[in-house]
Amino acid sequence: MASMMIVMESQMTKMRKAAFRTTLTLMEMVGGLQPIKNAFVAQKEATELPKLAIAMMKIP
Numbered sequence: 001m002a003s004m005m006i007v008m009e010s011q012m013t014k015m016r017k018a019a020f021r022t023t024l025t026l027m028e029m030v031g032g033l034q035p036i037k038n039a040f041v042a043q044k045e046a047t048e049l050p051k052l053a054i055a056m057m058k059i060p
Contacts, residue, residue, distance in 0.1 A: 016057055023056070 027049070 020053055020056065023053075
């Protein structure tokens, strides 16, 4: 039973990482299409992204 839980947990982790990578790729694509005019905006986004990623990972 415990080994099943560990397997499930690792599967969830893999799925989350894949979803996270996909999200980052999409954001990079959007970022590439929209050149950031302001360095401050870029800095703000850089600080917001990890928060967003952490929030996403907390969602089961």
